[in-house]
Amino acid sequence: MTNLAIAANGLRKSYGDKVVLDGVDLAVPEGTIFSLLGPNGAGKTTAVKIFSTLISADAGVIHxxxxxxxxxxxxxxxxxxxxxxxxxxxxxxxxxxxxLLMADLHHLSRREGRRTAAELLERFDLTEAAKKPASTYSGGMKRRLDIAMTLVGSPRIIFLDEPTTGLDPRSRHNMWQIIRELVSDGVTVFLTTQYLEEADELADRIAVLDDGKIAAEGTAEELKRLIPGGHVRLRFADPAAYQSAVLALREVTRDDEALALQLPSDGSQRELRSILDWLDSAGIEADELTVHTPDLDDVFFALTGGGDVPDQSKETVR
Structure with a gap:
């Protein structure tokens, strides 16, 4: 278990005939953000409840x-x-x-509890609102207070189960910064989220849970490379340049109306450089080069049976 904050082997959980977790293996290194993704009902919250001792597993070795x-x-x-x-x-x-209620639950002395509460309220920018009823807080303020309460006991591992659901974009980005700061202090964060952008932005490693099993696990970039469909699109303003490129290239998809060509590509720097070098050597100038790479939405849809992988432009280089 050295350097692992969470380790699970063969985790199983059923409710009657419904198998929720079916032999799940996870390894979460200390001081990292690990994100568990999956459709509603995939078992994300059940996993969190097991790891946090709220419910028991049916089988598996868990540390x-x-x-x-x-x-x-x-x-x-x-x-x-x-x-x-x-x-x-x-x-x-x-x-x-x-x-202060959380400080009492953690059996802190009155002096220590007040000191801890004051420090955390200041850290989460809640000092001015500290004397106001929490019912008057905005959604973002309540979430910040929620996490501040979680930190009263100085935990080294924090489970955040969909922490930004219902927050506006500004509050969500503020929460991301708080999560990054926690990890910079050495805390391990186990994150479940409905927002794939959130996992892409924050997580060191991501596991996709589907039908009670881990469908794939890796960094965001590793997961994206699992999904085919990446390509480079060249668009031309000059019909003559377009025709020259058509004659010079073979494995391309043509769009004669838009004067555009599509080349298969994994979007890597090496392949992009190769395409640019080829254009230069052939004396052909494209007016627009667009790199299309799969994102976590594509990964999610492909791995959880959500439908065809969408074809969207992720980045444009001119």
């Missing part, structure tokens, strides 16, 4: 924070923090009172 989940759940609880899909904030009391 969290170096502790065996089955034999030492109390040690696991001491090492983790959990922010669920739904806020744990009590709207009837103030933000400060929510923090």
């Amino acid at each position: 969290v924070g170096g502790h065996d989940l089955a034999t030492d759940p109390q040690a696991v609880r001491a090492a983790i923090g959990v922010t669920g899909q739904f806020s744990a904030v009590d709207g009837l009391i103030t933000g400060e009172e929510n923090m």
